[in-house]
Amino acid sequence: MSTEKQTHGFQAEVSRLLNLMIHSLYSNREIFLRELVSNASDACDKLRFKALDDASLAESAGEPAITLSVDKDAGTLSVSDNGIGMDEAEVIENLGTIARSGTEKFLASLSGDQKKDSQLIGQFGVGFYSAFIVADRVTVESRKAGEGVDTGVRWESDGQGEFTVERIERTEPGTSVILHLRDDAKAFLDPFKLRQVVNQYSDHVAFPIRLVTPANGDEEASEETLNSATALWQRPKGEISDDEYQSFYKHISHDFQDAQTWSHNKVEGKLEYTSLLYIPARAPFDLYHRDASRGLKLYVQRVFIMDDAEQFMPQYLRFIKGVVDAPNLPLNVSRELLQDYGPVRKIRAALTKRVLQMLKKLGNDEEQYPAFWAQFGQVLKEGIGEDPDNRDAIAALLRFASSSQEEGLTSLDTYLERKPPEQDKIYYLLADTASAARQSPHLEVFRKKGIEVLLLSDPVDEWMISYLDSYKDVKLVNAARGELDLDEQNDVDQDNPLVARLKASLAEDVETVRATQRLVDSPSCLVLAEDQLGPQMRRMLEAAGQSVPENKPVLEVNLDHDLLRALDSVEEGDKFNDLAALLLDQAMLAEGQLPKNPAATARRMHQMLVTAVNS
Missing domain, CATH: 3.30.230.80 (Ribosomal Protein S5; domain 2)
Incomplete structure (x- = not known):
């Protein structure tokens, strides 16, 4: 007995996906069988789990198994299981839509390269639809375990945008996927080919995978188990x-x-x-x-x-x-x-x-670990804050760009091996990008003294480093935060009149202005106080909807720079205030930050250019 057949349209993303399967992916057609066997294995697993609460489910289904059936006359290959099965609503939901949140990203990832695109199938959980790589029509018959014989359901589609669903009688619980193979895919009716594919991809499956071939001419009907069926x-x-x-x-x-x-x-x-x-x-x-x-x-x-x-x-x-x-x-x-x-x-x-x-x-593998780090390094950094018991072990796995090398990454252990014996700190610098870090004015004095600085530019770095104050009893110090404990800093004239004038002019925008020998080639730089949030942490908290107090940075100036010497000769007034503001804006741009008022910055630069051109 069957009810009236109903016709449904595929979800838009499924239609696009099926078009891809039918017309594009031929580079590794065998994956369809791996995916269908894997789905059948999952169905058997789920039934065994359900049977823990209801033993009658397992008794009615019998020993879990997966069966491949070949019908050369009809040109069909069937993949069947006696697992959990599906009811009508589940068939429509599971085979007519893609529920995975990454569907759009999957479709956007398609490159037109058949080999590369076929590798995305499993990653995005769309394995069932790979059946259309080899079949011009797919029929699915299923009955949910524990339900009556008359609750079976048949789903069928040619992959052209629609599918039909009807109720049927099905004696056994479980699911059968019947592939009506294309003419160029009839090789998958050959038992030798099926043995080869199952042995390559599915020998580890913990349920028997049986191949059933009916009598055909001189050949007798046969049944054989293709896999070892042992939990690997x-x-x-x-x-x-x-x-x-x-x-x-x-x-x-x-x-x-x-x-x-x-x-x-x-x-x-x-x-x-x-x-x-x-x-x-x-x-x-x-x-x-x-x-x-x-x-x-x-x-x-x-x-x-x-x-x-x-x-x-x-x-x-x-x-x-x-x-x-x-x-x-x-x-x-x-x-x-x-x-x-x-x-x-x-x-x-x-x-x-x-x-x-x-x-x-x-x-320890210089070839494999960089590949791992490129894929998972940012996630591993989360462990510094989340897993204090293993913090030292995780810290040893971290890799950073370094001011001492243009390419490649370095570990904390390598940093300690390279540093001079008298250096008692590990210096690092936070920036929004690797390029901004390498060009930061904060590195100038370190380059001058031959001190290596680790360059941190991942969005998670500031949060991560806040939990890593030392490594192997060596303190980690931010090269752009607070006053540096370097010999030159003791020789700076903090009572210079120009410093006082800049401090008065920029009082609303900075915490203070101070002279520094942190700089060699640049006129100024921004420095955060020890208790202030950096830009990365501010953005992270703001993205999470938290209110963040405004920071006023410290502006450090290089009194030996030509720009500061020229500025010292400018009298008090609007011109001095504009030049002081540009000095601050320049320091912000060097950090990879936008000035607070870009329009005002543009106006000041315009005035300076006009003056320079007319002079």
Whole structure:
């Protein structure tokens, strides 16, 4: 018995995506099978989890398995599972829309390069639609576990903008995806080809993947299991090849690219668990969406419990992918229980240290670590403020641009190795961009004295460095904050009359004006007091909707500079005040900041240019 067939239109983004699948992505067509098998595996996992509360669900479905069925006469390949299944509403929602928040970014990322574009499929969670790479029509039949035989549903589409849905009778719970293969994709009806693809991409799947071929001419009907169907993380490390590890990573992460490195570890004793942790080679599109779902896959006694168990990894390591299997946790564990469960906190602490050890080892690789840092460095910096227990270990992993080298990055340990024995501080400079940092007037005296300064220009840097006051008992000092403890500063004439005149002229805009030998080539610079917020922190707090008190910077001037000597000869009045204001504006521009009143600055510069041209 079936109800009347209904026709629906795809969500706009799905229509665009299907057009891409049908017309563009042919560079690695095999991925469709990996994605469909992965979805079927997830469905079986979810049914086993639901069966913890309702054993009848598992009894009605039987042993979980994934079946590939070939019908050469009809030209169809079916991927079936006896997992959780879907009802009509879920079919329409799951197969007619893309719920992931990154859909627009995914579509915007498409470059027209078939190979590169195909690699985005798994990353953005649109794996089902890869079926249209090889099929000109896709039929999905499903019945939700626990529901009646007459609640089955059939979904069908040719990928041209619409799909139909109708109610059907379906004897077994679960889902079947039936691919009506294109003429140029009939190779996927060959059992040898299917064995090859499953062995390459899905051998690690923990449920049997069975290939069923019907009788055809002289060939008898057959059924064979294509994979080892063993939870990979439970196998001895010595029996697992690198290719198997990488294949499993792609299965759990839906990433097409290999992981950068991984760690497989089994802990026995009072606290027993097995973990398999991966460091990806590239950042996911939603890395900086701190509220996005992420975490490790949690298994208890090899039973899938949770897809994104964030309780096992701190936020600043949210890019880590992997599996943790903790047999001593209760099978009915919930997110709420995990939050306050003592063993979970201990496992989290141990896994965090393991990841930091992986990164420390990776940090010794001069080729791989810069690639990691480019992808995840800003996120790792969050750990300095969020994880005081591991602050020293995280600090050792940090990398910075340096005034001592034009290219590459340096670590705090390398800085300490290079500094002279008599230098008792680590100097750093905050700026909005790397270019602004390298050109900052604050570096002039350090270059003159041959002192290295670390250059920090990431948006998170000022917040991060506020939690890192020292490293290995060496104090970190901001080169642009407060008065420098350098020998030259003691020789400055703070009673110079020009300093007093500038202080009076700029009283409303600066905290004070003082002479300095911090500068060599520049006439002036801005300096923050020790207790003042810098520009990065101000923007961060303002973006969070917090009110921030206004800072008045200190203006330091180089009395040996020609500009200051010329200014000293200008009498009190509007001209002196305009020149003093331009001196301040110039210092702000050198910091990468806009003057408070750009229009007034432009007016003053216009007047100066007219005077210069007419003189």
